[in-house]
Amino acid sequence: MSDSKLVIFISVSDDVLYNFVRKYQSHCDNNIVVVHPNAIYENDTIIELYHKDTDTSRVAFILSDGICQKDCIYVSDTMFSNSALTDCNIKLIKPRRPVKIADEIELSLISSPHDISNVLIDNLIMSYFELPKIVYQNDILTLNVKHLVTANYYSDLKVNITKKIYFKCIKVFINNLTTSRACLCVVGKTTIKQVPNTQSFVPKVLSDGPKSVKMEKEKHLADITVCPYYLEIYRNIAKAVASYIENFGRQELEPLFLIEGEEGCGEKMILSSLAAELGIHHLSIDNSDLTANVYAQYESKLNNIFFTAKISAPCIVSISSFQNFGKNNEGQYDQRLINAFSNYLHNLFFKNVHPVIVVCCSNSKDISPELKRLFLEIFEINPPSEEEREEILKWILSMNDISVHGLDLKCIANTTHGFYFKDLEALVYYAENNFYQSHQNSESVCLNEDNFQCALDFMQTNYKESIGAPKVPKVQWSDVGGLNDVKNEIIKTINLPLKHPEAFANSGLSRSGILLFGPPGTGKTLLAKAVATECNLCFLTVKGPELLNMYVGQSEQNIREVFQKARMASPCIIFFDELDSLAPNRGISGDSGGVMDRVVSQLLAEMDGLESIGKVFVIGATNRPDLIDPALLRPGRFDKLLYVGPCTDIDSKVSVLTALTRRFKLSNGLDLKLIVESCPDNITGADFYGICSSAWTSAAKKLIEHIEKDGHCTDNDNINDTDVIVSEQDFMLAIKNVKPSVSKQDLIYFENLKKELGSNL
Structure with a gap:
């Protein structure tokens, strides 16, 4: 027997120990220790752990393996809890008395x-x-x-x-x-x-313990924390609950807590992990388990659940979907249900031998004030930060024995804004499924960037559909001709903070509002869509008038819902088209109820909170910026005003026409510059779109007439868009019929408006 002292007493989960010892015997013992082979003789099966300073000892079965660190004793959580041994100066000896x-x-x-x-x-x-x-x-x-x-x-x-x-x-x-x-x-x-x-x-x-424990010699016998401890909310809840357990019987406060967080925020994982760490039971129920058509049935269910909690003490009782608690079949709060809940709670906490903690979990803050005042403390679970999402991904991968190859989890975390714990769990699950589709016979899982990207695309598509947000539009910079100065300013405002967040993290300054103004048809909406595509952002487009509602308070509620969707789909662009109709000057709208004034005030309040809700950018478009309330145009809101006017030089107009015709099959020798020179001076991008549409239609009509004249079949299967060849004659015919959408007087007005407002670059 070795006389060396083993100075570190390490407890590992029962699952990890079981996965380790099952190669030696059929199942694990609660009294078993694992050490390095140098600490014992080969024929030792039962050993005594002796602590000389306290003269305490404990007999246990013993196993040895080279995976263990030297001078360390590995025991299960159960044995560590049962034994009174300290964590140092433990000596392994043969049992002093026969067992x-x-x-x-x-x-x-x-x-x-x-x-x-x-x-x-x-x-x-x-x-x-x-x-x-x-x-x-x-x-x-x-x-x-x-x-x-x-x-x-x-x-x-x-x-x-x-x-x-x-x-x-x-x-x-x-x-x-x-x-x-x-x-x-x-x-x-x-x-x-x-x-x-x-x-x-x-x-x-x-x-x-993870699903399995790999026994490579270069790895140590270790396991994973029961919960990601970096979650600040976990530490706060643990402090509150542990304080009550430590002072149980010496205080009269009733331990009733409320957790508010979106669905999938991980409240069940937090509470089950907390119960495991405190050594108490966890009773998880849903609000649907309490609902009933008759009040007597509701009271009976409540009594049965709280009776189970009392006989299972010490325990944590968690009630999910608490936002619907206390409501009758008509969706109204029933005072009898609230009073019954309060009375049964008081009886639950009365004269207990062991502590009982009740934690209610709500997906909404819309809870009756009479219920809210019962809670000792309210905790709010916010979306995890980028660093927290990275750590959560590492934790989930470790728990599932999944490795990654050539992948930076920080990049994945950066593209999962607004994801909660359950969302990240689902992401790993779908990435694992994607891996098995190409590696069906693989025993181990090793994920790469493509697996995560496929999973992320699949989740974001379903996620955006569930919250009513459209997909990222497929509009590239190449679809936008000209406007190079405006493009560069938008990239500096939106794309730089996304690609280099570390440069803006500690400045405390952010510019997230852009107002595009100019004549109609100059490409303001197209610019916003191109930004969303190039920056890979969710694009939430809102027409100003569609938010207005005849009912009192509903218009403000619609604005709150728009920004709530943007928070959930962050990083996101909210595009307000026709902003002047949504946010006119306050005090001059003329409505007796002051609806527009309240709408503008609500919009100001939401934009002031953009810095704290994640990466949400707001782009507005209007033809009349002089009608918008001045409070929206100050720095911090729509602080960058960009003029989007019709192209004035030949090169810019050619680039617009090139962008519009890049999918056309043009006739040989067609010079787009000649087409542009034949157009009026005050032509806009929308007018060019009309010219191209008319030219293509004219070419297609001539092709069909030619086929019919020759007697060929005009079935759709025999004609496609590649057969349509657009010639100079088609363009010239379209130009003769075009009428510029912006008059010269309008251009003079907008040029003066540009000088008056400036560009705030």
Whole structure:
């Protein structure tokens, strides 16, 4: 036996230890330790962990493997909780006393919220004690349902949701006398007796195991934190709950908390992880489990759930979808339901031997004030930051034993703005499915950038459809002719903060509003779509008049919903077309109810909050910027005014015409510059679009007439757009019929307006 002291006492999850030791025996023991081969002799099977300073010891089975670090002892969370050993100066010695076989042991099931049948209990006990086990009086035994009764786990839905079941060894008998020493429980020689259930804390789980544990020699035996601890909300909730448990019985406050967050924010993961870390049970219910058509049924359900929580204490009770709680069939709050909930809560917290904590989870802040005042504290889960999303992805990949190749998770995190915990879980799931489509026989999963990109495209398509946001429009810069100065200014305002966020992180300054003004038909809307495509942003287009509503308060609500959609689809561009109709000068609108004044005020309030809601950019377009309320044009809102006018020089007009005809089949020798010179001076991009449309229609008409004249079939299958050849004659014919949409007087007006407003570059 080695005399060296093992100075580090490391606890790992029961799952990790099970995956490690199953190559040595059929299933794991709660009293088993794993060390490096240098710490023991090869024939050692039972060892005593002795601490000289406190004169305490504990007998356990022992295994050795080179994967372990030297001078370290690895034990399960259960054994770490049961033992009184400290984490240093532990010496491994041979048992000083022989380990005798117990005549009888008494096991008590620790009450839990799960519905556990007697058959399942018997099968668990028989499977666990199939091999000899070391038992101590007052020890807690952790029995893994999936490992011990696999057939029941996969065939019974009630068993499937029960991961672990805990027993407490109440007494150990030898020669009809109880003993506190280590004993062996051997089937056929030891009588196993089950006594009434008990209530107790269970072993704390500080870490969790991945699906499997790879046993490469270069890796150490380790596992993963039970929850991403970087989540600030987790730490805040843990402090509040742990403080109550530590001071249980010495304070009169009722531990009722509320968590507000969007669906999929991970509140269930947070609460289940918190319960595991505190060593208490977790009872998760949904508001639908409480709803009933008759008040008496509702009261009966509430009583049954709170009774289960009381006998399962210590525990955390979480109620999901709490925003619908207390409402009757008509969607109105029923005072009887709220009063019943308050009374049953008071009874739940009254004279408990062990603490019970109730946490309600809501997807909305629209909760009755009478219910809100019951809560001791309210926590709000916001979308994770880019750094938090990166850490969440690492955690999820580790939990699922998934590796990545040639992939920077920071880039993935940067493209998943607005994603919550469940969204990132789904992203990894779809990326894994994409991997298996091309690697069907692969045993290990190694994801690359293409897998994540396919998953991201699939999720964003469905996500944008679910929130009513359109897809990113397929408009490239090449579709926009001319306007080079405007393009460069938009790129500086929007694209630079997206590509180089580190340069703008600490400045505290942001410019997220652009107002495009100019005559109609000059390409303002096309510019906004091209920005969304080139920057890979969600594009949310809003026509000013469509937000207005005849009902009081509904117009303001529509504006709030637009910005809420943008937050959910961040990074996003909100494009307000015809902004002058939505935000006119306040005080002169002439409406008796002041609707437009309230609409403008709501729009100002939403734009002031852009800095705190993620990467949301606002682009407005108008023909009359002089009619817009001046408060919207100050720095911090629409602080960059860009004039979008018709092209004046020949080269710009040629670039516009080239962009419009790049999908056309033009006749040989056609000079677009000659076409442009034949056009009026005050022609706009929309007018060029009309000319191109008329020219193509004229060419197609001539082709059809030619085919019909020759007697050929005019079936659609025999003619396609590549057969249509647009000639100079077609363009000239279209130019004769065009009438410029902007008169010379209008151009003079807009030029004066440009000088008056400036460009705020």
